[in-house]
Amino acid sequence: VEESWKLLRSEVGPDIKLFQVRYDWMLNPRNGAEEKMVVLQGPDASNTIAVTPNSEIVLVRQYRFGTKEFTLELPGGLMEPGESPRENAARELAEETGYAGSDWTYLGKVPANPVFQDHYIHHWLLRNAQITENVNLDAGEAVEIVLMPVGVAKREFLNGLFVHPHTISALLMFFAGEGLL
Amino acid sequence: VEESWKLLRSEVGPDIKLFQVRYDWMLNPRNGAEEKMVVLQGPDASNTIAVTPNSEIVLVRQYRFGTKEFTLELPGGLMEPGESPRENAARELAEETGYAGSDWTYLGKVPANPVFQDHYIHHWLLRNAQITENVNLDAGEAVEIVLMPVGVAKREFLNGLFVHPHTISALLMFFAGEGLL
Numbered sequence: 241v242e243e244s245w246k247l248l249r250s251e252v253g254p255d256i257k258l259f260q261v262r263y264d265w266m267l268n269p270r271n272g273a274e275e276k277m278v279v280l281q282g283p284d285a286s287n288t289i290a291v292t293p294n295s296e297i298v299l300v301r302q303y304r305f306g307t308k309e310f311t312l313e314l315p316g317g318l319m320e321p322g323e324s325p326r327e328n329a330a331r332e333l334a335e336e337t338g339y340a341g342s343d344w345t346y347l348g349k350v351p352a353n354p355v356f357q358d359h360y361i362h363h364w365l366l367r368n369a370q371i372t373e374n375v376n377l378d379a380g381e382a383v384e385i386v387l388m389p390v391g392v393a394k395r396e397f398l399n400g401l402f403v404h405p406h407t408i409s410a411l412l413m414f415f416a417g418e419g420l421l
Numbered sequence: 422v423e424e425s426w427k428l429l430r431s432e433v434g435p436d437i438k439l440f441q442v443r444y445d446w447m448l449n450p451r452n453g454a455e456e457k458m459v460v461l462q463g464p465d466a467s468n469t470i471a472v473t474p475n476s477e478i479v480l481v482r483q484y485r486f487g488t489k490e491f492t493l494e495l496p497g498g499l500m501e502p503g504e505s506p507r508e509n510a511a512r513e514l515a516e517e518t519g520y521a522g523s524d525w526t527y528l529g530k531v532p533a534n535p536v537f538q539d540h541y542i543h544h545w546l547l548r549n550a551q552i553t554e555n556v557n558l559d560a561g562e563a564v565e566i567v568l569m570p571v572g573v574a575k576r577e578f579l580n581g582l583f584v585h586p587h588t589i590s591a592l593l594m595f596f597a598g599e600g601l602l
Contacts, residue, residue, distance in 0.1 A: 245484050245563070254435045256442050257459045258537055263438070264486060270563035277486040277561070278438045303426050304535035305445060305458040311535050350584045353534065354485035354492050356439055380458070382426070382451035398597040403531045405586030412589060416579040421602045 243269040258282065259357075279358050286329040286362040287316025287406055289347075289414045290339045290369035296387040298339050298369060303382065304404075312386060313407045315339075316361075325349075325362040333366065334373040337385050343367040347413040350406065363410035365417075394420055424450040439463065440538075460539050467510035467543040468497025468587055470528075470595045471520045471550035477568040479520050479550060484563065485585075493567060494588045496520075497542075506530075506543040514547065515554040518566050524548040528594040531587065544591035546598075575601055 246267040253261030259280035266275050290298040300315050317332040319325065326344060334340050347363040377383060388396070396402065397411050415421045427448040434442030440461035447456050471479040481496050498513040500506065507525060515521050528544040558564060569577070577583065578592050596602045 243563075245486070247489075253437060254442075256434060256437070257444070257457065259459075261435075261437050266486060266561075268561065268563055270558070271560065273560040275561040276438065278440075279487055304532075305426070305447060306460055306538045307532045307535040307541075308428075308539075309532075309535060311532075348581055350586065350589075351485075351488045351490075351492075352586075354488040354490060354585055357487045358489075360488075377451070379452065379454040380447075380449065380456040382424075382449055398593075398602055400529055400594065400597075403590075404535055405531065405533075405590060408531075408593060409584075409586060409589050412579075412593065413581065416581075421579055 245269060248274060253278070278356055280356055282352075282357065282359050283319045284325065284328075284359045284362060285316060285318045285352070285406075286325050286332065286364060287314040287410050288329045288333045288364040288366055289314060289410060290333055290337070290341070290366040291390065292339075292369050292387065295390045297390060297393045298333075298337050299386040299388055299393075300336055301384040301386055311404050312402060313404045314410055316406070326364065329362065329364040329366075333369075335376045335378075336381070336383050338371045338373045338375045339366075339369040340372045341366050341369045347410065347417060350409045352406070361406045361409070363406075363413050365414060390420075426450060429455060434459070459537055461537055463533075463538065463540050464500045465506065465509075465540045465543060466497060466499045466533070466587075467506050467513065467545060468495040468591050469510045469514045469545040469547055470495060470591060471514055471518070471522070471547040472571065473520075473550050473568065476571050478571060478574045479514075479518050480567040480569055481517055482565040482567055492585050493583060494585045495591055497587070507545065510543065510545040510547075514550075516557045516559075517562070517564050519552045519554045519556045520547075520550040521553045522547050522550045528591065528598060531590045533587070542587045542590070544587075544594050546595060571601075
């Protein structure tokens with residue numbers, strides 16, 4: 241039952257700015273059918289649950305271009321060449337919010353979307369996060385910082401306030417790890 | 422602070438099989454910078470928490486082509502033209518698992534990924550799900566059905582077994598709605 245699909249051949253597709261498209265022709269072990277699958281190649285990314293000394297989580301409110309709506313998310317972003325996941329998390333947190341610190345814990349990773357993306361999102365926890373850096377947004381960013389007490393964030397998490405998939409998976413790992421669920 | 426980005430113009434990008442690419446030039450209200458953003462246009466989709474009379478959740482184990490790994494997910498898939506979200510959920514559930522029923526509850530929706538996708542995933546609950554249909558997989562599918570007691574699924578949810586982002590968001594809505602978190 242665990243029989244894998246076999247990769248027959250790959251073809252380079254278009255570069256669509258955020259991703260490099262690849263097409264994989266796969267052989268279905270169930271029926272021998274040959275299927276063309278699209279894979280979006282991109283770098284790994286990270287996001288961070290930064291908790292202040294007052295037990296508040298640092299969130300960012302920003303306009304998202306896929307749905308043309310504002311969302312409340314964890315700070316994070318794409319890994320740059322040569323960065324480790326932790327360096328990536330710390331840089332994105334500092335650039336978007338000014339928060340930084342030294343007490344980092346790796347929570348785990350999830351595939352961005354295993355159906356058609358080849359990369360992963362790394363989830364981090366930073367305890368005792370403090371503002372020590374200057375916010376330094378990319379030209380394509382505009383961000384409002386929101387501090388939310390951990391208990392309120394848990395209630396809002398259960399109420400469906402957070403809709404970005406990787407903010408949800410990171411908060412799940414955090415709340416479960418803290419024994420709060 | 423809530424000032425929106427302004428859409429300056431759009432351009433049709435390549436059709437990459439699963440998605441139609443669109444490029445949007447957006448004006449950043451923070452700095453007046455003009456930014457080219459990629460949007461993947463596609464249909465909405467649905468997934469379903471189908472609970473059997475024995476309080477088991479119907480899951481599907483399948484090979485995913487983005488990460489080249491097996492995942493355990495809720496049954497679901499893309500909406501076809503003319504389908505309602507509920508018809509879509511019922512069709513995908515029946516085709517992938519053979520389960521069907523009449524006691525449907527809408528749990529809510531999440532954006533697939535608000536950063537670069539324009540569509541939504543609708544989450545459904547079907548109570549008293551029974552096998553009444555013949556499994557009828559697409560040529561590009563190979564699926565193993567797994568029944569998992571609700572209590573075990575909750576423990577595995579907290580332990581990180583589920584990594585597909587929309588399986589996570591659907592299970593969160595279900596467990597929270599049942600008062601299990």
